Amino acid sequence: MSGQLALGMSGPGARIAGEAASYLQGLNPEQRAAVTAEDGPLLVLAGAGTGKTRVLTTRLAHILLTGRARPHEVLAVTFTNKAAREMVERVEGLIGRSVAGLWLGTFHAMGVRMLRAHAELVGLKPGFTILDADDQERLAKQIIQAAALDERRWPARALVAIIQRWKDRGYRPDQVPAVEVGDFALGKGIELYRAYQERLLTLNACDFGDLLLHGLTLLTGNPDLLAQYQRRFKAILVDEYQDTNVAQYLWLRLLAGGHKNITCVGDDDQSIYSWRGAEVGNILRFEQDFPGAAVIRLERNYRSTGHILAAASGVIARNRHRHGKTLWTEGEAGELVRVAGLWDDEEEARFVADEIEAWQRRGGKLTETAVLVRAGFQTRAFEERFIQVGLPYRVVGGPRFYERAEIRDAIAYFRVVCQPDDDLALERIINLPRRGIGESTLKALRTAARAAEVSLLQAARAMSQTDELPTRARNALVELIATFDRWRAELGEKSPRELAETILDESGYTAMWKAEHSPDAPGRLENLKELVKAVQEFDTLPGFLEHVSLVVENATEPDADLVTIMTLHGAKGLEFDNVFLAGWEEGLFPSQRAIDEGGTKALEEERRLAYVGMTRARRRLTISFAANRRIYNQWSSSVPSRFIDELPPEHIEHLHRNPATRPDLGSFLDDEPFRARSTSRFRTQRVEGAKLIEGRAEILQTRPVGRSGAFKTGERIFHPKFGYGRIEAIDGNKLDIAFEKSGRKKVIDSFVEPA
DNA sequence: GGATTGTGTATTTTT
DNA sequence: TACACAATCC
Numbered sequence: 001m002s003g004q005l006a007l008g009m010s011g012p013g014a015r016i017a018g019e020a021a022s023y024l025q026g027l028n029p030e031q032r033a034a035v036t037a038e039d040g041p042l043l044v045l046a047g048a049g050t051g052k053t054r055v056l057t058t059r060l061a062h063i064l065l066t067g068r069a070r071p072h073e074v075l076a077v078t079f080t081n082k083a084a085r086e087m088v089e090r091v092e093g094l095i096g097r098s099v100a101g102l103w104l105g106t107f108h109a110m111g112v113r114m115l116r117a118h119a120e121l122v123g124l125k126p127g128f129t130i131l132d133a134d135d136q137e138r139l140a141k142q143i144i145q146a147a148a149l150d151e152r153r154w155p156a157r158a159l160v161a162i163i164q165r166w167k168d169r170g171y172r173p174d175q176v177p178a179v180e181v182g183d184f185a186l187g188k189g190i191e192l193y194r195a196y197q198e199r200l201l202t203l204n205a206c207d208f209g210d211l212l213l214h215g216l217t218l219l220t221g222n223p224d225l226l227a228q229y230q231r232r233f234k235a236i237l238v239d240e241y242q243d244t245n246v247a248q249y250l251w252l253r254l255l256a257g258g259h260k261n262i263t264c265v266g267d268d269d270q271s272i273y274s275w276r277g278a279e280v281g282n283i284l285r286f287e288q289d290f291p292g293a294a295v296i297r298l299e300r301n302y303r304s305t306g307h308i309l310a311a312a313s314g315v316i317a318r319n320r321h322r323h324g325k326t327l328w329t330e331g332e333a334g335e336l337v338r339v340a341g342l343w344d345d346e347e348e349a350r351f352v353a354d355e356i357e358a359w360q361r362r363g364g365k366l367t368e369t370a371v372l373v374r375a376g377f378q379t380r381a382f383e384e385r386f387i388q389v390g391l392p393y394r395v396v397g398g399p400r401f402y403e404r405a406e407i408r409d410a411i412a413y414f415r416v417v418c419q420p421d422d423d424l425a426l427e428r429i430i431n432l433p434r435r436g437i438g439e440s441t442l443k444a445l446r447t448a449a450r451a452a453e454v455s456l457l458q459a460a461r462a463m464s465q466t467d468e469l470p471t472r473a474r475n476a477l478v479e480l481i482a483t484f485d486r487w488r489a490e491l492g493e494k495s496p497r498e499l500a501e502t503i504l505d506e507s508g509y510t511a512m513w514k515a516e517h518s519p520d521a522p523g524r525l526e527n528l529k530e531l532v533k534a535v536q537e538f539d540t541l542p543g544f545l546e547h548v549s550l551v552v553e554n555a556t557e558p559d560a561d562l563v564t565i566m567t568l569h570g571a572k573g574l575e576f577d578n579v580f581l582a583g584w585e586e587g588l589f590p591s592q593r594a595i596d597e598g599g600t601k602a603l604e605e606e607r608r609l610a611y612v613g614m615t616r617a618r619r620r621l622t623i624s625f626a627a628n629r630r631i632y633n634q635w636s637s638s639v640p641s642r643f644i645d646e647l648p649p650e651h652i653e654h655l656h657r658n659p660a661t662r663p664d665l666g667s668f669l670d671d672e673p674f675r676a677r678s679t680s681r682f683r684t685q686r687v688e689g690a691k692l693i694e695g696r697a698e699i700l701q702t703r704p705v706g707r708s709g710a711f712k713t714g715e716r717i718f719h720p721k722f723g724y725g726r727i728e729a730i731d732g733n734k735l736d737i738a739f740e741k742s743g744r745k746k747v748i749d750s751f752v753e754p755a
Numbered sequence: 756g757g758a759t760t761g762t763g764t765a766t767t768t769t770t
Numbered sequence: 771t772a773c774a775c776a777a778t779c780c
Contacts, residue, residue, distance in 0.1 A: 081769085108769095130770095133770095208770050211770080374767075473756095567767060567768090568767080569769090573769095591767075594767080630771095633771045
């Protein structure tokens with residue numbers, strides 16, 4: 001655990017030197033050049049599927065094994081915990097021992113590590129808490145309220161977004177340039193930002209952005225410290241460099257400022273997080289930032305077949321702002337990329353499900369199959385269809401474990417126990433379950449706390465000794481404070497797991513969910529059990545909290561044979577044999593909203609997203625679009641995505657279901673005037689009551705709308721999607737139906753026919 | 756202090 | 771349509 005590697009040419013070192021050749025074997029010339037490049041700035045432009053992670057980890061191992069740096073002298077940063085974990089595993093596999101001591105982790109984790117050691121230099125105490133998105137928003141809300149602004153006009157969410165943006169760019173309140181001020185809150189944005197930061201300091205807390213921003217303040221404000229870190233980190237390695245924001249870039253540049261021994265790996269064509277503050281400019285500008293930088297391109301793709309690669313390359317080649325790479329493969333050409341046009345989102349889901357079943361019958365694995373969509377709402381149609389045909393699937397994304405309300409509530413309890421002055425956590429659970437401490441009591445507490453400049457809990461403690469509050473509230477408060485004191489006394493005595501159980505029990509939190517009869521209550525109780533189990537892995541409760549704030553992950557699912565459904569963003573870094581890219585329609589993909597907000601730049605990012613999606617596929621790629629889609633229960637018809645036009649024709653084949661080639665639908669879709677008429681190439685048009693009926697896919701059936709009164713309660717009906725059912729209640733044209741297979745649902749009468 | 760009704764909104768989300 | 775939140779009533 002010393003973190004020291006035995007290096008040298010004798011003893012254990014000789015064994016390592018003997019293996020040196022082995023870890024370089026199997027690398028192609030470019031990969032090998034990247035791994036063994038001498039000290040100095042190095043940019044590795046690694047196209048999709050070209051062995052990026054392998055190069056990065058092998059280079060790290062190479063640096064250690066050749067003695068250029070010892071583990072604690074290496075800083076390696078990633079964006080996700082997953083990537084960090086993978087890197088640790090692979091490096092350990094390469095060097096054959098633990099890499100303890102290495103500074104390897106996410107930007108944020110490395111930021112915290114530095115900040116904990118020097119918290120007082122930026123006005124924090126070492127035990128500071130890290131706020132998540134939820135806390136941030138509530139804090140912002142308080143700031144807006146304190147400034148007497150209209151909360152509806154200037155929502156907290158927007159303020160958080162603005163502050164986040166400034167932090168991503170490395171601006172402290174006094175550094176925000178005038179042009180960036182904007183008109184939020186009548187130009188008071190900076191004032192609010194300042195108030196927000198002051199409040200964070202009094203709470204002894206940081207938000208995610210601060211983890212890096214304070215890091216910058218730390219390094220720029222303390223030259224000795226900077227010099228110390230510059231000497232310490234003899235090698236810096238960065239993964240996914242195209243996703244770095246300005247703050248991260250500045251942080252890296254400071255740390256690498258001495259020796260400039262920095263390796264950045266990335267792919268400008270896969271930059272899809274600009275809306276999160278990522279600056280493609282960082283990677284495009286690397287050679288100017290680090291003069292004399294070596295640039296190595298990895299262009300040999302080991303993942304996809306020829307047609308897939310060529311189709312993806314053809315699309316991305318339309319982007320103007322990029323380094324430019326020419327991916328190639330020695331693999332087989334494989335199948336053509338298939339393009340299918342469907343009538344509506346339901347037919348699209350049906351089509352995909354059919355294709356997956358056929359693939360499975362031919363021996364394909366579901367785990368090797370993914371359906372990738374642009375926006376979350378698109379998953380629904382697929383889920384419904386997959387359930388109907390019994391196709392096992394999982395939706396990746398969704399609410400993550402540590403973001404679920406019950407988990408956050410439980411953690412808020414733990415936080416108050418560990419950090420009594422954590423006001424945000426206390427506010428979250430002070431009246432949960434209900435214990436008679438309502439809004440008016442809370443208001444009084446807040447006022448008192450602010451006046452005395454103490455924390456909420458301290459104010460509550462003081463107030464519970466006076467008779468300022470109504471007896472009811474006062475008693476509840478006395479009781480709560482005593483309970484928290486008791487738990488806190490048990491911190492050192494009980495194991496974290498026992499304590500966690502005690503807290504959830506004695507607070508009445510578990511009981512609250514047990515008493516609740518909503519359908520998701522059992523699931524929530526299950527999650528709480530999972531949480532307690534997770535606590536077990538840690539020596540102390542505070543230790544657990546530190547982990548939670550930085551690692552937001554879903555519980556690992558059993559590795560069953562499942563189809564994966566997820567967003568294109570979520571798919572970055574993954575690969576599958578068989579990939580479906582659904583919903584390629586103007587307006588949806590590329591997203592009209594993105595284009596409205598970001599113009600050409602945004603369109604290029606959408607195109608990169610298309611590229612990312614396409615390059616996820618190893619053997620088979622199917623792109624689909626629907627002529628009609630129901631959005632908020634309104635039918636709208638759309639035009640195929642321009643990205644479909646951009647697919648090189650020689651690498652694709654149109655499936656017959658494409659409406660543009662179908663005589664019955666083609667007349668309106670293929671109609672040039674129709675396309676010309678639409679101002680933004682995306683237009684919507686209501687198609688009232690037009691609907692396809694299961695099993696009669698080729699017939700466009702139109703039925704009358706609003707048959708109110710035509711049905712009677714108790715009547716047996718048939719619905720094309722949910723099957724047979726009985727009408728329980730009628731409300732205008734909405735029927736409340738108990739379906740035999742799908743349970744109780746409210747549906748519009750026009751979709752229902754008498755059985 | 757708590758339940759109920761009404762209103763506005765609706766991408767992507769590594770930490 | 772659905773859901774979350776806020777104003778409103780009891």
